[in-house]
Amino acid sequence: MTHSDTPKPTIHVLMVDDHKVVRSGLRMLIESHPRMKVVGEAGKGSDALAAASREHPDVILLDLVLGKETGTDLIPGLLAASEESRILVLTALHDEEEHRRAVRLGAMGVLNKEASTELMIKAIEKVYEGEFWLDRFMTASLLAEMRRPAESKKQEPTEDKTARLTAREREVISLVGKGLKNKQIAERLSISESTVRHHLTSVFNKLEVCDRLELLVFAYENGMVAVPA
Structure with a gap:
Protein backbone atom coordinates (compact mmCIF):
# COMPACT_ATOMS: atom_id res chain seq x y z
CA MET A 1 0.00 0.00 0.00
CA THR A 2 1.40 3.38 -0.98
CA HIS A 3 1.36 6.40 1.32
CA SER A 4 -1.49 7.94 -0.71
CA ASP A 5 -3.53 4.74 -0.25
CA THR A 6 -3.23 4.82 3.54
CA PRO A 7 -6.73 5.33 4.97
CA LYS A 8 -7.27 8.53 6.90
CA PRO A 9 -8.07 8.18 10.61
CA THR A 10 -11.66 8.35 11.81
CA ILE A 11 -12.69 11.73 13.23
CA HIS A 12 -14.40 11.26 16.60
CA VAL A 13 -17.07 13.89 17.26
CA LEU A 14 -18.85 14.96 20.45
CA MET A 15 -22.12 16.89 19.98
CA VAL A 16 -23.26 19.42 22.59
CA ASP A 17 -26.77 20.77 21.95
CA ASP A 18 -29.76 21.07 24.28
CA HIS A 19 -32.26 19.85 21.65
CA LYS A 20 -32.41 16.07 21.33
CA VAL A 21 -33.98 16.22 17.88
CA VAL A 22 -31.09 18.39 16.67
CA ARG A 23 -28.56 15.94 18.09
CA SER A 24 -30.34 13.04 16.38
CA GLY A 25 -30.29 14.86 13.05
CA LEU A 26 -26.64 15.81 13.41
CA ARG A 27 -25.68 12.26 14.32
CA MET A 28 -27.36 10.95 11.17
CA LEU A 29 -25.65 13.55 8.97
CA ILE A 30 -22.21 13.14 10.54
CA GLU A 31 -22.23 9.35 10.55
CA SER A 32 -23.29 9.30 6.90
CA HIS A 33 -19.70 10.35 6.25
CA PRO A 34 -17.42 7.27 6.21
CA ARG A 35 -14.61 9.04 8.02
CA MET A 36 -16.64 10.34 10.98
CA LYS A 37 -18.07 8.80 14.13
CA VAL A 38 -20.15 10.38 16.89
CA VAL A 39 -18.66 9.18 20.19
CA GLY A 40 -20.97 11.08 22.50
CA GLU A 41 -23.65 13.70 22.90
CA ALA A 42 -24.75 16.02 25.67
CA GLY A 43 -27.56 18.46 26.29
CA LYS A 44 -26.12 20.36 29.25
CA GLY A 45 -22.78 21.58 30.52
CA SER A 46 -22.06 18.96 33.17
CA ASP A 47 -22.78 16.11 30.76
CA ALA A 48 -20.62 17.76 28.09
CA LEU A 49 -17.65 18.07 30.45
CA ALA A 50 -18.03 14.45 31.55
CA ALA A 51 -18.27 13.22 27.96
CA ALA A 52 -15.23 15.25 26.87
CA SER A 53 -13.19 13.87 29.77
CA ARG A 54 -14.32 10.31 29.06
CA GLU A 55 -14.19 10.21 25.25
CA HIS A 56 -11.45 12.74 24.36
CA PRO A 57 -13.10 13.52 21.01
CA ASP A 58 -11.19 15.00 18.10
CA VAL A 59 -13.85 17.64 17.47
CA ILE A 60 -16.55 19.03 19.76
CA LEU A 61 -19.60 20.53 18.03
CA LEU A 62 -20.86 23.11 20.50
CA ASP A 63 -24.06 25.14 20.49
CA LEU A 64 -23.81 28.51 22.24
CA VAL A 65 -27.27 28.31 23.80
CA LEU A 66 -27.81 25.35 26.13
CA GLY A 67 -31.08 26.16 27.87
CA LYS A 68 -30.16 28.51 30.71
CA GLU A 69 -26.45 27.84 30.17
CA THR A 70 -24.10 29.59 27.76
CA GLY A 71 -22.00 27.30 25.60
CA THR A 72 -19.27 29.91 25.36
CA ASP A 73 -18.62 29.64 29.10
CA LEU A 74 -18.05 25.89 28.69
CA ILE A 75 -15.15 26.26 26.26
CA PRO A 76 -12.30 26.59 28.82
CA GLY A 77 -13.64 23.63 30.80
CA LEU A 78 -14.04 21.46 27.71
CA LEU A 79 -10.48 22.19 26.60
CA ALA A 80 -9.21 21.46 30.10
CA ALA A 81 -11.13 18.16 30.17
CA SER A 82 -9.79 17.11 26.77
CA GLU A 83 -6.69 19.09 25.83
CA GLU A 84 -6.33 17.68 22.33
CA SER A 85 -9.96 18.32 21.32
CA ARG A 86 -10.84 21.12 18.92
CA ILE A 87 -14.08 23.03 19.25
CA LEU A 88 -16.33 24.02 16.35
CA VAL A 89 -19.25 26.22 17.32
CA LEU A 90 -22.42 25.18 15.48
CA THR A 91 -25.16 27.62 16.36
CA ALA A 92 -28.24 29.51 15.23
CA LEU A 93 -27.27 32.45 17.44
CA HIS A 94 -26.59 35.54 15.34
CA ASP A 95 -24.41 37.38 17.84
CA GLU A 96 -21.09 38.45 16.37
CA GLU A 97 -19.67 39.53 19.72
CA GLU A 98 -20.47 36.13 21.25
CA HIS A 99 -18.89 34.43 18.23
CA ARG A 100 -15.69 36.46 18.71
CA ARG A 101 -15.72 35.65 22.42
CA ALA A 102 -15.99 31.94 21.65
CA VAL A 103 -12.96 32.12 19.37
CA ARG A 104 -11.04 34.13 21.95
CA LEU A 105 -11.72 31.41 24.52
CA GLY A 106 -10.40 28.68 22.24
CA ALA A 107 -13.01 27.67 19.66
CA MET A 108 -11.42 27.08 16.27
CA GLY A 109 -14.43 27.87 14.17
CA VAL A 110 -18.00 29.14 14.00
CA LEU A 111 -20.63 27.70 11.67
CA ASN A 112 -24.30 28.60 11.35
CA LYS A 113 -26.78 25.76 11.77
CA GLU A 114 -28.33 26.78 8.45
CA ALA A 115 -25.15 25.73 6.62
CA SER A 116 -25.35 22.82 4.21
CA THR A 117 -24.31 19.31 5.24
CA GLU A 118 -21.36 19.51 2.85
CA LEU A 119 -20.14 22.72 4.46
CA MET A 120 -20.52 21.29 7.97
CA ILE A 121 -18.51 18.19 7.03
CA LYS A 122 -15.79 20.34 5.47
CA ALA A 123 -15.68 22.57 8.57
CA ILE A 124 -15.30 19.53 10.85
CA GLU A 125 -12.47 18.20 8.67
CA LYS A 126 -10.65 21.53 8.55
CA VAL A 127 -10.92 22.10 12.30
CA TYR A 128 -9.76 18.52 12.91
CA GLU A 129 -6.72 19.27 10.74
CA GLY A 130 -5.92 22.29 12.89
CA GLU A 131 -7.27 25.09 10.73
CA PHE A 132 -9.53 27.91 11.85
CA TRP A 133 -12.98 27.98 10.26
CA LEU A 134 -13.95 31.65 10.20
CA ASP A 135 -15.85 33.55 7.56
CA ARG A 136 -14.26 36.58 5.94
CA PHE A 137 -16.37 39.01 7.95
CA MET A 138 -15.23 37.57 11.28
CA THR A 139 -11.60 37.47 10.16
CA ALA A 140 -11.84 41.13 9.14
CA SER A 141 -13.56 41.95 12.42
CA LEU A 142 -10.80 40.28 14.43
CA LEU A 143 -8.15 42.13 12.44
CA ALA A 144 -9.90 45.43 13.12
CA GLU A 145 -10.13 44.55 16.80
CA MET A 146 -6.39 43.85 16.88
CA ARG A 147 -5.54 47.14 15.21
CA ARG A 148 -7.90 49.37 17.18
CA PRO A 149 -5.81 49.68 20.38
CA ALA A 150 -2.75 50.48 18.29
CA GLU A 151 -4.23 53.35 16.31
Missing part, protein backbone atom coordinates in the same frame (compact mmCIF):
# COMPACT_ATOMS: atom_id res chain seq x y z
CA SER A 152 -3.23 55.95 18.87
CA LYS A 153 0.45 55.01 19.00
CA LYS A 154 3.21 54.74 16.44
CA GLN A 155 3.71 51.14 15.36
CA GLU A 156 7.00 49.44 14.68
CA PRO A 157 7.17 48.27 11.03
CA THR A 158 6.18 44.63 10.56
CA GLU A 159 9.54 43.84 8.93
CA ASP A 160 11.36 45.00 12.06
CA LYS A 161 9.14 42.85 14.28
CA THR A 162 9.59 39.67 12.25
CA ALA A 163 13.32 40.26 11.80
CA ARG A 164 13.79 39.81 15.56
CA LEU A 165 12.31 36.31 15.51
CA THR A 166 14.74 33.44 15.97
CA ALA A 167 14.71 30.37 13.73
CA ARG A 168 13.20 28.32 16.57
CA GLU A 169 10.46 30.90 17.13
CA ARG A 170 9.59 30.72 13.44
CA GLU A 171 9.35 26.94 13.73
CA VAL A 172 6.95 27.33 16.65
CA ILE A 173 4.82 29.80 14.67
CA SER A 174 4.69 27.37 11.75
CA LEU A 175 3.48 24.56 14.01
CA VAL A 176 0.91 26.80 15.69
CA GLY A 177 -0.30 27.58 12.17
CA LYS A 178 -0.84 23.85 11.62
CA GLY A 179 -3.06 23.71 14.69
CA LEU A 180 -0.62 21.97 17.03
CA LYS A 181 -0.95 22.60 20.75
CA ASN A 182 1.95 23.13 23.15
CA LYS A 183 2.36 19.44 24.03
CA GLN A 184 2.40 18.44 20.35
CA ILE A 185 4.85 21.22 19.47
CA ALA A 186 7.13 20.09 22.30
CA GLU A 187 7.08 16.51 21.01
CA ARG A 188 7.68 17.60 17.42
CA LEU A 189 10.67 19.79 18.34
CA SER A 190 11.98 17.51 21.14
CA ILE A 191 11.77 20.28 23.73
CA SER A 192 9.77 20.72 26.94
CA GLU A 193 6.32 22.30 27.12
CA SER A 194 7.72 25.04 29.35
CA THR A 195 10.24 25.87 26.61
CA VAL A 196 7.39 26.08 24.09
CA ARG A 197 5.55 28.47 26.41
CA HIS A 198 8.73 30.54 26.75
CA HIS A 199 9.08 30.74 22.96
CA LEU A 200 5.43 31.77 22.57
CA THR A 201 5.76 34.48 25.21
CA SER A 202 8.79 35.82 23.36
CA VAL A 203 6.92 35.69 20.03
CA PHE A 204 3.88 37.49 21.49
CA ASN A 205 6.13 40.25 22.82
CA LYS A 206 8.11 40.67 19.61
CA LEU A 207 5.06 40.71 17.34
CA GLU A 208 2.92 42.70 19.81
CA VAL A 209 0.06 40.20 19.82
CA CYS A 210 -1.90 39.01 22.85
CA ASP A 211 -2.70 35.36 22.16
CA ARG A 212 -2.53 32.47 19.68
CA LEU A 213 -5.45 33.76 17.63
CA GLU A 214 -3.85 37.17 17.11
CA LEU A 215 -0.59 35.40 16.30
CA LEU A 216 -2.32 33.31 13.63
CA VAL A 217 -4.06 36.31 12.09
CA PHE A 218 -0.74 38.20 12.04
CA ALA A 219 1.05 35.19 10.54
CA TYR A 220 -1.61 34.66 7.85
CA GLU A 221 -1.63 38.36 6.97
CA ASN A 222 2.15 38.48 6.63
CA GLY A 223 2.65 35.21 4.77
CA MET A 224 4.38 33.44 7.66
CA VAL A 225 2.01 30.46 7.48
CA ALA A 226 -0.25 29.17 4.73
CA VAL A 227 -3.76 30.59 4.65
CA PRO A 228 -6.38 27.82 5.09
CA ALA A 229 -7.98 26.76 1.82
Whole structure:
Protein backbone atom coordinates (compact mmCIF):
# COMPACT_ATOMS: atom_id res chain seq x y z
CA MET A 1 0.00 0.00 0.00
CA THR A 2 1.40 3.38 -0.98
CA HIS A 3 1.36 6.40 1.32
CA SER A 4 -1.49 7.94 -0.71
CA ASP A 5 -3.53 4.74 -0.25
CA THR A 6 -3.23 4.82 3.54
CA PRO A 7 -6.73 5.33 4.97
CA LYS A 8 -7.27 8.53 6.90
CA PRO A 9 -8.07 8.18 10.61
CA THR A 10 -11.66 8.35 11.81
CA ILE A 11 -12.69 11.73 13.23
CA HIS A 12 -14.40 11.26 16.60
CA VAL A 13 -17.07 13.89 17.26
CA LEU A 14 -18.85 14.96 20.45
CA MET A 15 -22.12 16.89 19.98
CA VAL A 16 -23.26 19.42 22.59
CA ASP A 17 -26.77 20.77 21.95
CA ASP A 18 -29.76 21.07 24.28
CA HIS A 19 -32.26 19.85 21.65
CA LYS A 20 -32.41 16.07 21.33
CA VAL A 21 -33.98 16.22 17.88
CA VAL A 22 -31.09 18.39 16.67
CA ARG A 23 -28.56 15.94 18.09
CA SER A 24 -30.34 13.04 16.38
CA GLY A 25 -30.29 14.86 13.05
CA LEU A 26 -26.64 15.81 13.41
CA ARG A 27 -25.68 12.26 14.32
CA MET A 28 -27.36 10.95 11.17
CA LEU A 29 -25.65 13.55 8.97
CA ILE A 30 -22.21 13.14 10.54
CA GLU A 31 -22.23 9.35 10.55
CA SER A 32 -23.29 9.30 6.90
CA HIS A 33 -19.70 10.35 6.25
CA PRO A 34 -17.42 7.27 6.21
CA ARG A 35 -14.61 9.04 8.02
CA MET A 36 -16.64 10.34 10.98
CA LYS A 37 -18.07 8.80 14.13
CA VAL A 38 -20.15 10.38 16.89
CA VAL A 39 -18.66 9.18 20.19
CA GLY A 40 -20.97 11.08 22.50
CA GLU A 41 -23.65 13.70 22.90
CA ALA A 42 -24.75 16.02 25.67
CA GLY A 43 -27.56 18.46 26.29
CA LYS A 44 -26.12 20.36 29.25
CA GLY A 45 -22.78 21.58 30.52
CA SER A 46 -22.06 18.96 33.17
CA ASP A 47 -22.78 16.11 30.76
CA ALA A 48 -20.62 17.76 28.09
CA LEU A 49 -17.65 18.07 30.45
CA ALA A 50 -18.03 14.45 31.55
CA ALA A 51 -18.27 13.22 27.96
CA ALA A 52 -15.23 15.25 26.87
CA SER A 53 -13.19 13.87 29.77
CA ARG A 54 -14.32 10.31 29.06
CA GLU A 55 -14.19 10.21 25.25
CA HIS A 56 -11.45 12.74 24.36
CA PRO A 57 -13.10 13.52 21.01
CA ASP A 58 -11.19 15.00 18.10
CA VAL A 59 -13.85 17.64 17.47
CA ILE A 60 -16.55 19.03 19.76
CA LEU A 61 -19.60 20.53 18.03
CA LEU A 62 -20.86 23.11 20.50
CA ASP A 63 -24.06 25.14 20.49
CA LEU A 64 -23.81 28.51 22.24
CA VAL A 65 -27.27 28.31 23.80
CA LEU A 66 -27.81 25.35 26.13
CA GLY A 67 -31.08 26.16 27.87
CA LYS A 68 -30.16 28.51 30.71
CA GLU A 69 -26.45 27.84 30.17
CA THR A 70 -24.10 29.59 27.76
CA GLY A 71 -22.00 27.30 25.60
CA THR A 72 -19.27 29.91 25.36
CA ASP A 73 -18.62 29.64 29.10
CA LEU A 74 -18.05 25.89 28.69
CA ILE A 75 -15.15 26.26 26.26
CA PRO A 76 -12.30 26.59 28.82
CA GLY A 77 -13.64 23.63 30.80
CA LEU A 78 -14.04 21.46 27.71
CA LEU A 79 -10.48 22.19 26.60
CA ALA A 80 -9.21 21.46 30.10
CA ALA A 81 -11.13 18.16 30.17
CA SER A 82 -9.79 17.11 26.77
CA GLU A 83 -6.69 19.09 25.83
CA GLU A 84 -6.33 17.68 22.33
CA SER A 85 -9.96 18.32 21.32
CA ARG A 86 -10.84 21.12 18.92
CA ILE A 87 -14.08 23.03 19.25
CA LEU A 88 -16.33 24.02 16.35
CA VAL A 89 -19.25 26.22 17.32
CA LEU A 90 -22.42 25.18 15.48
CA THR A 91 -25.16 27.62 16.36
CA ALA A 92 -28.24 29.51 15.23
CA LEU A 93 -27.27 32.45 17.44
CA HIS A 94 -26.59 35.54 15.34
CA ASP A 95 -24.41 37.38 17.84
CA GLU A 96 -21.09 38.45 16.37
CA GLU A 97 -19.67 39.53 19.72
CA GLU A 98 -20.47 36.13 21.25
CA HIS A 99 -18.89 34.43 18.23
CA ARG A 100 -15.69 36.46 18.71
CA ARG A 101 -15.72 35.65 22.42
CA ALA A 102 -15.99 31.94 21.65
CA VAL A 103 -12.96 32.12 19.37
CA ARG A 104 -11.04 34.13 21.95
CA LEU A 105 -11.72 31.41 24.52
CA GLY A 106 -10.40 28.68 22.24
CA ALA A 107 -13.01 27.67 19.66
CA MET A 108 -11.42 27.08 16.27
CA GLY A 109 -14.43 27.87 14.17
CA VAL A 110 -18.00 29.14 14.00
CA LEU A 111 -20.63 27.70 11.67
CA ASN A 112 -24.30 28.60 11.35
CA LYS A 113 -26.78 25.76 11.77
CA GLU A 114 -28.33 26.78 8.45
CA ALA A 115 -25.15 25.73 6.62
CA SER A 116 -25.35 22.82 4.21
CA THR A 117 -24.31 19.31 5.24
CA GLU A 118 -21.36 19.51 2.85
CA LEU A 119 -20.14 22.72 4.46
CA MET A 120 -20.52 21.29 7.97
CA ILE A 121 -18.51 18.19 7.03
CA LYS A 122 -15.79 20.34 5.47
CA ALA A 123 -15.68 22.57 8.57
CA ILE A 124 -15.30 19.53 10.85
CA GLU A 125 -12.47 18.20 8.67
CA LYS A 126 -10.65 21.53 8.55
CA VAL A 127 -10.92 22.10 12.30
CA TYR A 128 -9.76 18.52 12.91
CA GLU A 129 -6.72 19.27 10.74
CA GLY A 130 -5.92 22.29 12.89
CA GLU A 131 -7.27 25.09 10.73
CA PHE A 132 -9.53 27.91 11.85
CA TRP A 133 -12.98 27.98 10.26
CA LEU A 134 -13.95 31.65 10.20
CA ASP A 135 -15.85 33.55 7.56
CA ARG A 136 -14.26 36.58 5.94
CA PHE A 137 -16.37 39.01 7.95
CA MET A 138 -15.23 37.57 11.28
CA THR A 139 -11.60 37.47 10.16
CA ALA A 140 -11.84 41.13 9.14
CA SER A 141 -13.56 41.95 12.42
CA LEU A 142 -10.80 40.28 14.43
CA LEU A 143 -8.15 42.13 12.44
CA ALA A 144 -9.90 45.43 13.12
CA GLU A 145 -10.13 44.55 16.80
CA MET A 146 -6.39 43.85 16.88
CA ARG A 147 -5.54 47.14 15.21
CA ARG A 148 -7.90 49.37 17.18
CA PRO A 149 -5.81 49.68 20.38
CA ALA A 150 -2.75 50.48 18.29
CA GLU A 151 -4.23 53.35 16.31
CA SER A 152 -3.23 55.95 18.87
CA LYS A 153 0.45 55.01 19.00
CA LYS A 154 3.21 54.74 16.44
CA GLN A 155 3.71 51.14 15.36
CA GLU A 156 7.00 49.44 14.68
CA PRO A 157 7.17 48.27 11.03
CA THR A 158 6.18 44.63 10.56
CA GLU A 159 9.54 43.84 8.93
CA ASP A 160 11.36 45.00 12.06
CA LYS A 161 9.14 42.85 14.28
CA THR A 162 9.59 39.67 12.25
CA ALA A 163 13.32 40.26 11.80
CA ARG A 164 13.79 39.81 15.56
CA LEU A 165 12.31 36.31 15.51
CA THR A 166 14.74 33.44 15.97
CA ALA A 167 14.71 30.37 13.73
CA ARG A 168 13.20 28.32 16.57
CA GLU A 169 10.46 30.90 17.13
CA ARG A 170 9.59 30.72 13.44
CA GLU A 171 9.35 26.94 13.73
CA VAL A 172 6.95 27.33 16.65
CA ILE A 173 4.82 29.80 14.67
CA SER A 174 4.69 27.37 11.75
CA LEU A 175 3.48 24.56 14.01
CA VAL A 176 0.91 26.80 15.69
CA GLY A 177 -0.30 27.58 12.17
CA LYS A 178 -0.84 23.85 11.62
CA GLY A 179 -3.06 23.71 14.69
CA LEU A 180 -0.62 21.97 17.03
CA LYS A 181 -0.95 22.60 20.75
CA ASN A 182 1.95 23.13 23.15
CA LYS A 183 2.36 19.44 24.03
CA GLN A 184 2.40 18.44 20.35
CA ILE A 185 4.85 21.22 19.47
CA ALA A 186 7.13 20.09 22.30
CA GLU A 187 7.08 16.51 21.01
CA ARG A 188 7.68 17.60 17.42
CA LEU A 189 10.67 19.79 18.34
CA SER A 190 11.98 17.51 21.14
CA ILE A 191 11.77 20.28 23.73
CA SER A 192 9.77 20.72 26.94
CA GLU A 193 6.32 22.30 27.12
CA SER A 194 7.72 25.04 29.35
CA THR A 195 10.24 25.87 26.61
CA VAL A 196 7.39 26.08 24.09
CA ARG A 197 5.55 28.47 26.41
CA HIS A 198 8.73 30.54 26.75
CA HIS A 199 9.08 30.74 22.96
CA LEU A 200 5.43 31.77 22.57
CA THR A 201 5.76 34.48 25.21
CA SER A 202 8.79 35.82 23.36
CA VAL A 203 6.92 35.69 20.03
CA PHE A 204 3.88 37.49 21.49
CA ASN A 205 6.13 40.25 22.82
CA LYS A 206 8.11 40.67 19.61
CA LEU A 207 5.06 40.71 17.34
CA GLU A 208 2.92 42.70 19.81
CA VAL A 209 0.06 40.20 19.82
CA CYS A 210 -1.90 39.01 22.85
CA ASP A 211 -2.70 35.36 22.16
CA ARG A 212 -2.53 32.47 19.68
CA LEU A 213 -5.45 33.76 17.63
CA GLU A 214 -3.85 37.17 17.11
CA LEU A 215 -0.59 35.40 16.30
CA LEU A 216 -2.32 33.31 13.63
CA VAL A 217 -4.06 36.31 12.09
CA PHE A 218 -0.74 38.20 12.04
CA ALA A 219 1.05 35.19 10.54
CA TYR A 220 -1.61 34.66 7.85
CA GLU A 221 -1.63 38.36 6.97
CA ASN A 222 2.15 38.48 6.63
CA GLY A 223 2.65 35.21 4.77
CA MET A 224 4.38 33.44 7.66
CA VAL A 225 2.01 30.46 7.48
CA ALA A 226 -0.25 29.17 4.73
CA VAL A 227 -3.76 30.59 4.65
CA PRO A 228 -6.38 27.82 5.09
CA ALA A 229 -7.98 26.76 1.82
